[in-house]
Amino acid sequence: MDDAAADRCEECGSPLPTPAKVGRRRRYCSDTCRSAARRGRRRAENVSALTAGPCATDIAGHSCGRTARFAIVLNRRETRLCDTCYETALDFLVSQGVSASDVRTVRLTDRDTAQPQPPAQTQQQTEALVRPPTRRRPRVLMIEDDETVATAMGILLPRRGGYEFSHARDGSTGLREAYAQRPDLVLLDIMLPGIDGIEVLRRLRSVSDVPVIFLTARSDDQDLVIGLAAGADDYIVKPISVTELLARMARVLRRHGSTESQEPVYEDGLLRLNSLSAEVHVVGKPLQLTPIEFRLLNCLVRNAGKVQPFEHLLATAWSDPGGQASTRVKFAVSRLRRKLDATPLGGDAIVSARGIGYVYRAPSTARPTADTETPRLGHGHAGRILDILNNRENT
Template sequence: MTTILIVEDEARLAQILEDYLRREGFQTERAATGTRALQLWRAARPALMLLDLMLPELDGLEVARRVRAESDLPIIMLTARDEEVDRLVGLGIGADDYVVKPYSPREVVARVKAVLRRAGGQISPPSVLHAGPLRVDAASYQVQLDGQALDLTAAEVRLLALLAREPGAVRTRAELLAALGGLERGTDERTVDAHVKNLRRKFGAGEGLLDTVRGVGYRLKVT
């Protein structure tokens, strides 16, 4: 399923966009600050970002610059400012489209579809991931270890999916917490430690696959 990252600090507007996008079959993630947007971009690997210009912590232009420095992710900028200079600056850093508030949610959805078509029908990364003896199906929330199905929670599957995208790469607790998206709002990074502890218990003899990097986070240790 194609994931759209909504970066909007006005909760009502973000909810409306989320509702309209989900009705059209998209999966969504939401961020209310620039910092959170960057975390979710790395964790959720969306197909497109709807990016508000005025954000707490990091503004939309800075978020777009950082994303564009590493990725060609399609970006549609959302703003209440209609000055031509903002439009030019926004598009100059690689934004694919620009929508001025107040806007129709239907128009935004139409532009999302149009930008994705221009991007070649870009979709989310493959939902089935393989990492050593692990098989993680992020779409159906099914995980197998050495061919045996594991009984995992949705949160545990999301954490594993992030780790399995790049086996051996260290993921910070903040990135792993961001991967939980809306499953566990209001929690802190200790929540990640608790999930990892449960995963190790469920892995049994394979608990050594989850490697702790002290002071940073976790990685999948596969050969």
């Protein structure tokens, strides 16, 4: 390994801090990169287990018998299903209102077509192969029955916008793909075979807050009002220039925050939150939350440092995209703060942005110096953050 590579983080490629005079050479620039690399190694170790087997469906003592092609993980339980049973299971989960953030799907590898194991490599070479990219391209799912339009978008969006593109030809398939694959953005037509785009969006909104843009030839004002009322983030009438489409897509993605993929488990030193199992631990001790409190906390910590407006919290925790009752959010956050006050994290971890919403501030990891007092466990800096937010609002 050359000297230039030795001076950079093995996870993100950033320059490493000044090395200590004693001890082993640093490999990562921060604890975040070290944790990301560890998760990557664990995923690589689990790849060999994700191979196809028999479908787990069993009805009245009669097993399906087909080969499983997908695995669905829900509440830490894995179920392996064939294509047909997989689609049926997804339709059932959507109909029952199970949140997409609680479900993880994995496409299984056929043992007969699995790639042979590579020759033995050094540990550093192996980590470089399995390490996920620090930034990935946003994923866009287009639900469109016009093959010509879909083909054109499949060429233009990756080339001009740098997006990963996938396509579904009808409403039912698109709904399942949007639910299971969790894209960063959905482009949705209204006139679709089977269930139309309005119904697709209504069902999707009951289980997911993924950004959705209607891209349709229907230009009636009534269609626009119905589409936006159903929960669409934008309504675009075809034809449209590629430049304008890309600008609107970028705006919607910015409004919804980061497009980075999220790990099921969030950790910041004090708080550990598992989105799949809906479990929260503070310093290793479980924290009992109601479903609404968990969804609020999950939304806040996944967007740590960014103010979440009342409207977005209503849409996330109560599935009420057009809600105006900020009082509901305030009361729920008040209850959540009281529970956090009984932990080392403290209720001040959730800071109020007056008149706007709330923001979660992760615990400070700064080391004390001779000129500063030793930071206490938790969020003693929340008052200063609130002052900054208030000053910004006044200016």
